[in-house]
Amino acid sequence: MLDLNIKFAEKFVSTDELDAYAAAHADVLARCQAGEERYADSQGWLDVDEWAGPEILDRTEKLAAHIREIADTFVIIGVGGSNNSARAVVEATHPSGARIVYAGNTLSAYELNRVIEELEGHEVVIDCIAKNFETLEPGSSFRLLRQYLVKRYGREEAARRIVCCGTIGSPLEDLCHAEGYTFVPFATNVGGRYTALTEVHLLPLAVAGADIRALAAGAKKMQELCRCSDSVSNSAWRYACARNILWDRGYRVELLGFFEPRFRWFSKWWEQLFAESEGKDGKGIFPSSLECSEEMHSLGQYAQDGTHQLFETFIDLTTPGEGDSLVLGGTDVADAFGYLDGKDFWDINKASFTATRAAHAEVLPVFTLEIDRIDEEHFGMLFYWFAFACYASGSLLGVNPFDQPGVEAYKRLMFEALGK
Known part of the structure; x- marks a missing residue:
């Protein structure tokens, strides 16, 4: 499970203060738990079964099995919310299915050349993920890699090796029907950064060999906690409240820290979730x-x-x-690290973490989200817990947690420069 430890933040935010703030804003919690009509086009993720229920899991696993029969390499063509969730799980758990290659997240010629080089000698299927099929990075990479497949396999066989995840009724769906590509529906009422528990990420994860049923089960556990618990026992809500208490006191930066590198790509997902959801209206x-x-x-x-x-x-x-224990042997030379003789790196790393947390807690608020294991079930918990916390935190802050008007500003200028 997940547990929020606030002990090392109490010097700055007391339990009594947090209780009072959470209770005073209970109406916000109630709205978030029920979902709001004004955000109806963005809250499909609140009910895990809507986009990760048994029927969807069945068809996703069936398609993934077919893809693994014809390919050992699966290319995700997507940017930000269209690849971060799947990448977080794949890079942390290293499942034993198809190899995953990431494209559509850069316009660098060097990187795109490197992607093509990675495909040589492998049987390939590509997956273009584009909700509106207007974003430049995945759109341009899709053309590049689609033409690569046609040149390598021929037009008919290439079509068997192309999957597209897009909005029903979009130009991307029309293209799929015209060319014979496999079409997977993009969740109609979920924005990109909240799509961790939809086919956008379930399919790549299933192709990679990850247990998507465990992912959904973990998320459903957190759905029960987040949507049914009161203001005292709801840890995601209390985290959201603590963030806003600190905002009101002038704190402007949050660091997501970890001593386990397997959380590296999860932190990228977390950064996008909160930056795009809360960074608006000044x-x-x-x-x-x-x-x-x-x-x-x-x-x-x-x-x-x-x-x-x-x-x-x-x-x-x-x-x-498994794999979290490695005992350091005794020294064979006078290396001045004799105090480490016989110690396990698990314990060494834990000592470094506890010391760092204690030192930092002397000068700044430190929260700890404690997690039992790194596996699909616990990633499902993390995705849902932080998504709900972000929704609640943005609501307390007074912003729309589901739009991203700032992203459109650079797009207008970029498209002008490119002659669109």
Whole structure:
């Protein structure tokens, strides 16, 4: 399960204060739990079964099995919300299905050439994920890789190797019907960054060999907690309240910290979720990440001694799993690290985490989200917990958590420059 530990933030936000704030804004919690008519076109994710129910899981697994029969490499052509969730799970759990290659998230000629090189010697299927089929990065990569498949396999065989996930009735669906590509519907009432528990990500995960039923089951556990618990026992709600208490006091940056590198791509998903949902109307806590031990001598230094406008939320893996133990033997030379003789790297890493958290908690608020394991079920929990918390936090902040008007500004200028 997931547990929110606020012990190391109580110097800055007391339990009594958090209780009072949560209770005073209980009407916001009630609205978030019920869903709101004004956001009806964006809240399909609130009920996990709507887009990850048994029928959808069945057809997704069937299509994934077919893809694995004809390919060992599956290319996700998508940007941001269209690839981050699946990538977070794949890169953390390393499932044993098809190899996943990521495209559609760059306009760099160098990187796109590298992607094509990665496909040589492999049997390939591509998946273009585009809700409105207007975003430049996936659109241009789709043309590039579609033409690569046609040149390599011929037009008819290439069509068997192309999957598209788009909006029903969109130009992308029309293209699929015209050319014979497989079409998968993009959840009609879910925005990109909230699509972790829809076919947008379920299909790539199933092709990779991940257990999508466990993912959905974990999310459903968090749905029960988030939508049915009161303001005292609802940890996602309390996290949202704590963030807004700190916002009101002038805190402007949140670091998502972790001492387990397997959370690296999850942190990218988290950054997009909160940045795109809350960063508008001149408001919003800036979301960044702190990967330890890699960044302890950079961002860790700033957190400890820099301007104290930030707070931290650590994800702490509490229980060692398979591969989480490695005992360091005794020294064979006078290397001055004799105090490590016989110690397990699990314990060494845990000592580094607890020391860092204690030191940082002296100067800034530190929350800890404790997680038992790294697997599909727990990723399902994480996706739902943070999505609900983000919805609640944005509502408390007074912004629309589901639009992204700022993204359109650069697109207008870019399309003008390209002659669209």
